Amino acid sequence: MIPRLTPVTTALLVIITAVWGYEAATSAYLSDQRMVDLGAIVPGLLQRGEYFRLIAAMFLHGSWLHWFLNSWALYQLGTLYETLFGSGRFALIYFVSGICASIASSLYQHGPAVGASGAIFGILGAFIFSIRRSPQYRHQPWTRSLVGQLIFWIAVNIVIGFSVKFIDNAAHIAGLVTGLLLGFLPHRVPPPPPRNMVIDLPPSAPTQNQP
Numbered sequence: 001m002i003p004r005l006t007p008v009t010t011a012l013l014v015i016i017t018a019v020w021g022y023e024a025a026t027s028a029y030l031s032d033q034r035m036v037d038l039g040a041i042v043p044g045l046l047q048r049g050e051y052f053r054l055i056a057a058m059f060l061h062g063s064w065l066h067w068f069l070n071s072w073a074l075y076q077l078g079t080l081y082e083t084l085f086g087s088g089r090f091a092l093i094y095f096v097s098g099i100c101a102s103i104a105s106s107l108y109q110h111g112p113a114v115g116a117s118g119a120i121f122g123i124l125g126a127f128i129f130s131i132r133r134s135p136q137y138r139h140q141p142w143t144r145s146l147v148g149q150l151i152f153w154i155a156v157n158i159v160i161g162f163s164v165k166f167i168d169n170a171a172h173i174a175g176l177v178t179g180l181l182l183g184f185l186p187h188r189v190p191p192p193p194p195r196n197m198v199i200d201l202p203p204s205a206p207t208q209n210q211p
Helices: 007-026 032-038 053-059 064-085 087-108 117-132 141-163 169-182
Strands: none
Touching: 007 053, 007 064, 007 087, 053 087, 064 087, 064 117, 087 117, 087 169, 117 141, 117 169, 141 169
């Protein structure tokens, strides 16, 4: 069987990497003001009509490690979800979860915040119910292991988020809840048949407030 392409995940990774390359080349990630100028989440953005920040912040990162961990998590989760459930469904969940995470961040955080983690948490949440409700996948032997890994990493990241001050847990939880709800969406077309695959999920990097 020829593996399905994952154009949305690939495009997201290319854009995120290009944006990080610009941040690194210009040292923008070292300055709060530069990150705000580029589109970081700030308090009161909804009241001021700065809606572009809801999406722009999803492509910005606060350090090379922040970028790398988010990109690695997106690569593993995104390619798998997009392969199993389709590009359209993946794109919808990723962006809706990311936007809801950005809104939550603007309401509950006091400083600039950036990162794709809210959207990644959305995919984590959507995975659980997408698999459990799928007539093709829910009885496969690998699904129990996958769902267990997903729940484990969700719990680990949420606990870490409450323990580390600079982590934007409001964005994480909002993205997760949005993804869980979107995971209930019915499939308009049958997903592709399952294939044997090895799944190893790392924890996602936190959405990061700028120091």
